[in-house]
Amino acid sequence: MAELSDIANEFIRQEIEEYLERPTEIERNIELFARVRPAMQDIAAALIEGEDDVVDRLTQQALADGIEALEIMDDGLIAGMGIVGIKFREAMIFVPEVLACARAMKAGMNYIEPILSDSGVEPIAKVLMGTVKGDLHDIGKNLCIMMLRGSGFEVVDLGVDTSDDDFIDAIEEHQPGIVGMSALLTTTMPNMGKAIEAFIDADVRDDVMVMVGGAPVTQDFADDMGADGYGKDALACVEVAKKLASA
Amino acid sequence: MNQTSPVKAMTSRERVLAALRREPVDRTPVVNPTSVATVELMDLVDAPFPHANRDAAAMARLAATSYTELGFDSVMPVFSIIQESSALGCKMQWEQKDNWPTVRMSEPIWQDVDDIRIPNDYLSHPDIVCVLDAIRLLRKEFGNDVAIIGKTMGPWSLGYHCFGVEPFLLMSLDDPGKTMQCLERMKEATVQFGLAQIDAGVDALTVPDHATGDLVSGEYYKRFLMDMHSEFVDAIPVPLILHICGRTVDRMDYIAQTGMAAFHFDSKNTPCESKEAVGDRISLVGNINNPETLFSKDPADVRREVIQNLESGIQMVGPECAIPLQTRIENLVEIPKAVRHWHDHHGHSH
Numbered sequence A: 001m002a003e004l005s006d007i008a009n010e011f012i013r014q015e016i017e018e019y020l021e022r023p024t025e026i027e028r029n030i031e032l033f034a035r036v037r038p039a040m041q042d043i044a045a046a047l048i049e050g051e052d053d054v055v056d057r058l059t060q061q062a063l064a065d066g067i068e069a070l071e072i073m074d075d076g077l078i079a080g081m082g083i084v085g086i087k088f089r090e091a092m093i094f095v096p097e098v099l100a101c102a103r104a105m106k107a108g109m110n111y112i113e114p115i116l117s118d119s120g121v122e123p124i125a126k127v128l129m130g131t132v133k134g135d136l137h138d139i140g141k142n143l144c145i146m147m148l149r150g151s152g153f154e155v156v157d158l159g160v161d162t163s164d165d166d167f168i169d170a171i172e173e174h175q176p177g178i179v180g181m182s183a184l185l186t187t188t189m190p191n192m193g194k195a196i197e198a199f200i201d202a203d204v205r206d207d208v209m210v211m212v213g214g215a216p217v218t219q220d221f222a223d224d225m226g227a228d229g230y231g232k233d234a235l236a237c238v239e240v241a242k243k244l245a246s247a
Numbered sequence B: 001m002n003q004t005s006p007v008k009a010m011t012s013r014e015r016v017l018a019a020l021r022r023e024p025v026d027r028t029p030v031v032n033p034t035s036v037a038t039v040e041l042m043d044l045v046d047a048p049f050p051h052a053n054r055d056a057a058a059m060a061r062l063a064a065t066s067y068t069e070l071g072f073d074s075v076m077p078v079f080s081i082i083q084e085s086s087a088l089g090c091k092m093q094w095e096q097k098d099n100w101p102t103v104r105m106s107e108p109i110w111q112d113v114d115d116i117r118i119p120n121d122y123l124s125h126p127d128i129v130c131v132l133d134a135i136r137l138l139r140k141e142f143g144n145d146v147a148i149i150g151k152t153m154g155p156w157s158l159g160y161h162c163f164g165v166e167p168f169l170l171m172s173l174d175d176p177g178k179t180m181q182c183l184e185r186m187k188e189a190t191v192q193f194g195l196a197q198i199d200a201g202v203d204a205l206t207v208p209d210h211a212t213g214d215l216v217s218g219e220y221y222k223r224f225l226m227d228m229h230s231e232f233v234d235a236i237p238v239p240l241i242l243h244i245c246g247r248t249v250d251r252m253d254y255i256a257q258t259g260m261a262a263f264h265f266d267s268k269n270t271p272c273e274s275k276e277a278v279g280d281r282i283s284l285v286g287n288i289n290n291p292e293t294l295f296s297k298d299p300a301d302v303r304r305e306v307i308q309n310l311e312s313g314i315q316m317v318g319p320e321c322a323i324p325l326q327t328r329i330e331n332l333v334e335i336p337k338a339v340r341h342w343h344d345h346h347g348h349s350h
């Protein structure tokens, strides 16, 4: 079993010590970072600090040093984003900080994405995400998208106020495995159920798995509407998506 | 705790104004510092959204229902949070009867300090004038019977609307100095609209400024807004009610230092912990849960939450934020009913 002291990067060691509280998460992250090479730890650390220029530079450097794009994504960017998600869930950081981390992730992915798509590396699954009709809250949805992308999913973002037809057109165009819907208003929550009905009428319901979320949404409500999955925060969203992708 | 006996019967307006000053009241007032518009009430007085957000007479008719139909002690003609943003030039989505109007924040109008301009004719924009006229109509109809509360959006919320939420929050992290300059410029819109509503006859003003714990830290509130909110107290001479939804108990100590008359708080904070955080420095208004209680449960559950607030010494009772438009009237009238009932049986107020 790996120990904290096996991790070369001091900042990462501190992050784990200071911010992680759940034993399983501590153990998982110690194992992870003790395994990955120091250059990847440095990328993860810069991402956690939200330093997009540093992530940009280190990613280019790593590629120039011959490190595989996939390794940089998994062991650097995604590993760092894992810690960001936990700190946000525990209210140790807030939305501005998470947005900065997302920007840093993007800085790295700018180099990684073209290489991966050229080399035919498959994403875990393709996910369509949208806030439902009549609802313009998108902060939570965007954080979910960021974590999904940060976990190896390809995500098509339909934005806010997404009509049933917008969802259906996008399903036909992008052929995703999963459709995620977000709603923050009690007035718009039922629109998730209506969208699922519309998927049935348009004969696309069986082509996709549907997951739902947003502050007022509950597991019961999700079940009643006939969704396949529900997640209460961005980390849970990734877990649900992984489960639905392998279902 | 003040005994009721020495306090003579008050009008709704007197009751609200006294509670805003934390003076004795004959009973705890029931207020709506954000909005209690519902589809049922729209039908009752033929003032549907989006019309009721843009036409002064319809706006006044719908606002009046909280006094005439629900028995609240205040009326609030601004049902949404977008009148100023519309006047500032934001792209609008006026929506239908069953949804609130909103700003298309994905198409921001400003990117930098120098983009910020409060138009010279800001106060003559139809969506501003509509509110001012509605206030005059309400004052004419009700005289001094009911408290008329207006609403002027704070600069942090205007920042979300005009810059887009994500760009604005990123700017706050990247360049706090620039963010401060932006807030300084945008606050003009807050002050101007506030003063115009005072001229039109409001008794108090709600200032929504969404620096909520769901988005930013308590330190953020202190760094960017605490002093500015104190300035508003001097610049806008009626009692001010700060509204921030979501979790806020970590910043209530700062909020209590602003000199605002009241803080309208969300059910994500218990009445007890909130009272503890602010002490006697500011009145609290709240905090009946919207989605779970008012929207989905029954009068008995509403009553339970009202009593919790009363027993914690909350100065004014009401919903935590703009209530869901499909909320049943039955649940809303239960709030004043429960307050009266409690006072009848306890014989004192806080």
Ligand code: B12
Binding pocket: A134, A135, A136, A137, A138, A139, A140, A141, A143, A144, A180, A181, A182, A183, A184, A185, A186, A187, A211, A212, A213, A214, A215, A216, A230, A231, A232, A233, A234, A235, A236, A237, A240, B035, B079, B080, B081, B082, B099, B100, B101, B102, B105, B157, B160, B165, B210, B212, B214, B215, B245, B246, B247, B266, B268, B290, B291, B320, B321, B322, B323, B324
């Ligand atoms: C910020 C905010 C706004 C911003 C929105 C900016 C934006 N671009 O999103 C502004 C100020 C513009 C706004 C406007 C309005 N708002 Co608002 N707003 C909020 C607030 C304060 C925070 C929401 C938020 O972003 N939270 C942070 C994020 C990270 O959390 P989240 O969205 O829940 O997302 C997490 C999870 O739910 C989950 N998740 C989210 N989506 C998905 C999807 C999937 C598939 C999965 C698995 C998981 C998942 O993961 C996310 C990350 O952890 C809430 C109060 C609150 N405490 O919730 C009110 C709140 C949602 N708003 C409310 C209201 C009433 C309004 C307005 C109608 C106000 C008005 N009177 O005009 C308008 C309506 C606009 C519209 N038509 O949509 C009410 C809704 C009441 C109700 N339940 O019906 C709330 C609850 C306030 C209250 N206490 O009453 N709002």
Ligand SMILES: [Zn+2]
Binding pocket: B034, B243, B244, B245, B320, B321, B322
């Ligand atoms: Zn609110």
